[in-house]
Amino acid sequence: MNRTWGQLTNRGRLLMILKYIFLALCVIVALFPIVWVVMSSFKTNAEILTDGISLPTSFKFTGYEQAIAISPILKYFVNSVIISSVATVANVLFLAMAAYVFARCQFRGKNILFWLLSLSMVVPMTALLNPVYLVINNLGLTDTKTGLILVYTALNLPMSLLILRSTFLSIPRSLEEAAYVDGAGFVRTFFQIMLPCAKGGLASAAVLAFLNNWNEFTFALILTSGQDARTLPLSLSYFTSQFSFNYTAMFAAITIAVIPSIVIFALFQEQVVSSLTAGAVKE
Amino acid sequence: MAGITFKHVKKVYPGGVEVIPDLNLEIKDKEFVILVGPSGCGKSTTLRMIAGLEDITEGELFIGDRLVNGVAPKDRDIAMVFQNYALYPHMTVYKNIAFGLSLRKMPKDEIDRKVHEAARVLDLEPLLDRKPKALSGGQRQRVALGRAMVRNPAVFLLDEPLSNLDAKLRTAMRSEIIRLHKRLDTTFVYVTHDQTEAMTMGDRIVVMKDGIIQQADTPQNLYDYPCNLFVAGFIGSPQMNFIDAQLRKENDRYFIDFLGFSIPVPEGKADQAVLDKYVGVDVVLGIRPEDLHTEEIFLEASADSIVHADIDIAELMGSEIYLYLECKGTKLIARVPARFRGQAGEQATFALDKNKMHLFDKETQWEIFH
Numbered sequence: 309m310n311r312t313w314g315q316l317t318n319r320g321r322l323l324m325i326l327k328y329i330f331l332a333l334c335v336i337v338a339l340f341p342i343v344w345v346v347m348s349s350f351k352t353n354a355e356i357l358t359d360g361i362s363l364p365t366s367f368k369f370t371g372y373e374q375a376i377a378i379s380p381i382l383k384y385f386v387n388s389v390i391i392s393s394v395a396t397v398a399n400v401l402f403l404a405m406a407a408y409v410f411a412r413c414q415f416r417g418k419n420i421l422f423w424l425l426s427l428s429m430v431v432p433m434t435a436l437l438n439p440v441y442l443v444i445n446n447l448g449l450t451d452t453k454t455g456l457i458l459v460y461t462a463l464n465l466p467m468s469l470l471i472l473r474s475t476f477l478s479i480p481r482s483l484e485e486a487a488y489v490d491g492a493g494f495v496r497t498f499f500q501i502m503l504p505c506a507k508g509g510l511a512s513a514a515v516l517a518f519l520n521n522w523n524e525f526t527f528a529l530i531l532t533s534g535q536d537a538r539t540l541p542l543s544l545s546y547f548t549s550q551f552s553f554n555y556t557a558m559f560a561a562i563t564i565a566v567i568p569s570i571v572i573f574a575l576f577q578e579q580v581v582s583s584l585t586a587g588a589v590k591e
Numbered sequence: 592m593a594g595i596t597f598k599h600v601k602k603v604y605p606g607g608v609e610v611i612p613d614l615n616l617e618i619k620d621k622e623f624v625i626l627v628g629p630s631g632c633g634k635s636t637t638l639r640m641i642a643g644l645e646d647i648t649e650g651e652l653f654i655g656d657r658l659v660n661g662v663a664p665k666d667r668d669i670a671m672v673f674q675n676y677a678l679y680p681h682m683t684v685y686k687n688i689a690f691g692l693s694l695r696k697m698p699k700d701e702i703d704r705k706v707h708e709a710a711r712v713l714d715l716e717p718l719l720d721r722k723p724k725a726l727s728g729g730q731r732q733r734v735a736l737g738r739a740m741v742r743n744p745a746v747f748l749l750d751e752p753l754s755n756l757d758a759k760l761r762t763a764m765r766s767e768i769i770r771l772h773k774r775l776d777t778t779f780v781y782v783t784h785d786q787t788e789a790m791t792m793g794d795r796i797v798v799m800k801d802g803i804i805q806q807a808d809t810p811q812n813l814y815d816y817p818c819n820l821f822v823a824g825f826i827g828s829p830q831m832n833f834i835d836a837q838l839r840k841e842n843d844r845y846f847i848d849f850l851g852f853s854i855p856v857p858e859g860k861a862d863q864a865v866l867d868k869y870v871g872v873d874v875v876l877g878i879r880p881e882d883l884h885t886e887e888i889f890l891e892a893s894a895d896s897i898v899h900a901d902i903d904i905a906e907l908m909g910s911e912i913y914l915y916l917e918c919k920g921t922k923l924i925a926r927v928p929a930r931f932r933g934q935a936g937e938q939a940t941f942a943l944d945k946n947k948m949h950l951f952d953k954e955t956q957w958e959i960f961h
Binding site: 414480482483485486487488489490491492493496501504505507 | 605642643644663664665669670671673674675677678679680681690691694695738742
């Protein structure tokens with residue numbers, strides 16, 4: 309299939325060039341906003357307003373200093389790390405258990421239950437705002453990290469369930485049977501044999517859940533009011549509402565907010581992609 | 592150490608598929624029993640019921656004197672080797688072998704001693720720190736054997752353990768498993784669909800079809816005295832020739848008529864009363880490929896059992912030749928010494944070994960005599 313440049317006809321070469329131009333365009337469209345934000349975070353307000361896409365004249369961190377001064381961004385950053393991480397771990401742990409049961413056990417109503425749980429994927433998030441607010445409020449958990457952690461743990465349920473179930477389905481049944489014969493019970497088999505075997509799926513469910521948690525804005529906005537539980541995306545709204553004229557600080561804040569998610573995705577990208585297609589072909 | 596007893600065991604899968612209607616079998620302590628049959632015959636289900644991985648719908652299963660119907664696999668004192676090895680991919684060879692022992696709270700130094708002993712026997716010592724991914728198929732299978740072996744189980748279950756290995760390795764592992772059985776001196780139940788494995792390894796072979804035991808006997812007896820057409824065709828390679836025939840009685844002597852030939856039934860092969868029942872009835876003559884002889888001496892000595900057939904293909908196997916024959920539309924196979932000089936396309940003459948003839952009832956498929 310892969311022929312070298314010399315083996316191609318003129319028409320083939322033209323197609324090849326067009327293909328690469330198209331791919332390059334895609335890359336530019338995807339990368340430009342991020343590069344632009346990072347670049348702008350080093351420019352002065354005047355530079356941004358005069359020439360939006362020029363390179364910064366000098367690399368100064370004044371934007372970052374201002375961002376920290378204007379908003380409690382560092383506090384929010386720590387909140388975000390705590391809430392996203394705990395919610396991710398809880399989500400993956402509980403859904404791994406649920407997914408294992410869905411993948412392996414036979415019980416009445418299994419398919420309907422699975423269908424109902426997956427169905428929550430198609431309910432728009434805004435439709436959940438009111439009921440979730442009421443529940444959290446009645447529990448007395450508004451404006452607490454615990455409240456957000458609970459909501460985020462549940463929010464990623466359908467996606468994690470789908471990924472983890474297909475991961476467990478792809479693990480040969482004989483592995484568990486070997487563990488049973490070796491003397492392990494159901495719980496030990498799950499934790500000592502099945503979870504380690506499902507590493508890839510766990511990692512990808514965790515990455516996707518973490519990114520969702522990290523970027524979530526709406527629930528964080530309505531469920532928190534003080535500084536103790538607010539997350540990073542909310543700090544960005546600080547800039548647009550009150551200090552929208554300070555673009556440098558805003559771009560610096562955005563950079564602080566997006567860098568962790570980019571790093572995490574870059575590190576685990578391969579695992580995410582491979583587990584999304586797991587079980588599609590026989591290995 | 593324990594024997595295994597099936598008493599009227601029935602297995603129905605959810606959805607009403609009946610795999611095993613009524614299984615009765617006794618496996619003696621320290622016996623090496625092979626369950627053999629085509630795919631879907633219920634042999635793996637039978638093994639998995641012993642392991643406790645499959646529920647028993649009805650009937651009783653004993654390991655030793657203990658009724659184990661509701662007993663969990665871990666409490667049955669069994670070990671199992673799986674077809675796809677089922678090694679824990681995240682553990683080293685050492686941990687794979689030690690897993691079952693550490694679950695039983697065995698002291699660390701004793702585990703270490705047992706793992707190393709098993710590794711020495713199975714030639715795995717240099718590989719103890721490797722993960723299964725870094726092992727070849729044969730090595731993985733040996734780790735699976737080691738994992739089962741260190742537990743000193745009362746019953747050793749093997750589910751087609753060699754079917755993923757190449758032919759050469761399979762032969763080597765075959766003798767390794769036989770040696771292991773001698774060494775462990777415990778009950779082995781071995782499932783396979785490969786009749787060569789069955790013939791070479793077991794003390795006793797249980798041939799199954801559609802969840803029903805067809806015959807359970809020593810390899811030699813199964814080969815020499817198959818009880819029905821299925822067993823006769825399943826055991827032996829190349830398989831037994833089956834020829835539609837009729838039994839004829841003339842002057843108090845019995846003859847088998849087939850393909851225009853007529854061969855007398857040797858005296859004492861079967862009771863007269865039995866044979867009389869089949870006179871004029873459709874029967875099937877069974878003759879193993881090695882019982883069709885081409886040598887002069889046989890032809891001279893067996894003038895009354897001569898058969899002519901056209902050679903379709905002559906396959907030289909080295910020490911012998913497989914002749915694929917055609918005789919009036921019926922395909923036959925003969926296994927003759929390599930010095931045989933016939934060519935494809937020629938007609939050859941064979942002497943049928945009368946004493947090795949099998950006769951089957953065409954309707955019930957059961958044997959009439961052998």
